[in-house]
Amino acid sequence: MDRSTIDLWVGVLVALGVAAFFALATKVGNLTASKLGETYTVTADFENIGGLKPRAPVKSAGVVVGRVDRIDFDTKQYEAVVSIKIDQRYAFPKDTFANIYTAGLLGEQYVGLEAGGDDELLKNGDKITQTQDAVVLEKMISQFLYNKASESNSDNKPTELKPEAPAAKSTELGDVPF
Amino acid sequence: MANILSQIIRGLRKVGHRVGDQIWRLGAGARLFFLTLTYSTECFRRPRLIVREMYFTGVMSLIIILVSAFFVGMVLALQGYNTLQKYGSSESIGVLVALALVRELGPVITALLFAGRAGTAMTAEIGLMKATEQLSAMEMMAVNPISRVIAPRFWAGVLSMPLLACLFSMVGVLGGHLVAVAQIGVDVGAFWSQMQANVEFVDVTNMLIKSLVFGVACTMIALFEGYDAPPTAEGVSHATTRTVVISALSVLGLDFILTSFMMV
Incomplete structure (x- = not known):
């Protein structure tokens, strides 16, 4: 060779x-x-962030506008403090609403921003005050069960009162026309 | 009674001898590694030496690596589709193929194939050089065999491995693309966009780190086994076998250690 x-x-x-x-x-x-240009950082307090992780996307109207930078715990209020880096190109009003959503049924969690109507814009270091926590499945299920239980309780009461109910109704019906 | 006792003692002595032997070999291997590093200035001054060895280790392994990568990618896509379609998410097939290849299969299978294709050749070549007293002849001519024979092969192996691992992963993804898009009919856009959304650049750099470490390990094991082989036909054949066994084991063990560091 x-x-x-x-x-x-x-x-x-x-x-x-x-x-x-x-x-x-x-x-x-x-x-x-994943490359964001110049960014500005805002924070948002959540009572429960579910499975949100650093580097999770931040979306508005489905478009990725930033990334979760870091997640801290505030020991005074016992809340999660989520720092978000948003691309400088996208400005959001001060009363923007921050939610934690889940992509798909079992997908990863991301922060969704819904713009408000304020004239003032979010600046570097600002705090988003209006937030909505992540949906925790266990909470939802327990709430659902609780609702069901209270529903069936209110279902039971009328059946006990049933003998009296027609009488009350007839008086009601009887009273109004005459 | 005394007979049984002496038999047990003989067994223990055998175990101790083997363990001591392995520790001696480990130390000798480490010494050769540092000697290679110290004597590698000459082959950097003459890069042609490295290029020549890269031809024999890297280029000659190209075909086996590309063909097996293609098949591995195709099999991954087929198997992944089989399970993913049960959950109605057959578009994630690209993610599955790419992550499996980039994170694990790319560097690991490349290293295993490399040990089988190039490592054995290195061991046999150096073992035979030793058996035919070529290494001693070099020393007689005041040529350091480590800087002339060992170091260029070492650097060629270390440089070839990441290149081969990159090629393996990329060709594997293309093989998965062929099966997923052309044969099964997954949407092309979903295949690539889901892959890009879920494979991070960190995964690619981790793959490079893994393959570099595997390159050092596989090449060094092959070189040491050759350098340490008894200068007989039997000794060289045993050394070649040991190269494959030890390389495979250490690649898989190192892979576990590296992955557990990277997943933190």
């Missing part, structure tokens, strides 16, 4: 490898998508 041919083949290997790396970084990974 001639030396120059060896060099050629090694060059081919290196070129292919580097090309594959860049393809992995840009096509498979989200190097370009």
Whole structure:
């Protein structure tokens, strides 16, 4: 094997490898998508963040406008403090509403921003005051069960009172016309 | 009674001898590793030495790695589709294929194939060089065999492995794309966009770190086994077998350690 041919083949290997790396970084990974330009940071307090994690997307109208930077715990109010980095290109009014949503049935959680109508805009270091917590499945189920229980209680009472009910009704009906 | 006792003692002595032998080999391997690092200045001054070895380790392993990557990607897509369609999320097939390849299968299978294809060749070559006293002849000519023979092969292996792992992952994803999109009929846009949404750039850099570590481990094991082989036909054949066994075990063990660090 001639030396120059060896060099050629090694060059081919290196070129292919580097090309594959860049393809992995840009096509498979989200190097370009995850890059935010200049950002500003706002915080939001939540009573319960569910499964929200740092680097989770922040979306408004379904468009990714930022990322969750860090999540801290406030020991004075016992609330989660979520720091959000929003791309400088997107300005939001001061009374923007921050929710924690779940993507799909079992998907990852993200922060959803719903713009309000205030003229003043959110600045770096501001706090979003209107927030809605993550939906915790166990809470929802227990609430549902509680509602069912109270419903069946109120169902039971009329059946006990049933003998009296027609009488009351007839007096009501009887009273009004005459 | 005394007979049984002496038999037990003989057994224990055998175990102790083997353990001591392995520890001696570990130390000798570490010594060779540091010697290689100290004597590698010469092969950096003559990069042609490394290029030549990269041809034999990297380029020659290219075909086996690309073909197996293609098949691994296709199998992943088929298997993933089988399960994912039960949950109505067959679009996530791209995520499954890409994450499995980038995080684990890319670096690990590349290292295993590399140990089988290039590592054995290195061990046999150096073992035979030793058996035919070529290494001693070099020393006679005041040429350091570590800087002339071992170091270029080491750096060639270390440089080739990340390149091969990148190629493996990329070709695997393309193989998965072929099965998922052309054969099964998953939407092309969903395939790529879901993949991009879930594969982080960190995963790609972690893959590079893993394959670099595997490259150092596999190449060093192959070189040491060759350098340490008894200069007989039997010794070289045993050394070649040990290269594959030890490389495979250490790649899988290192993979666990590296992954547990990366998942923190």
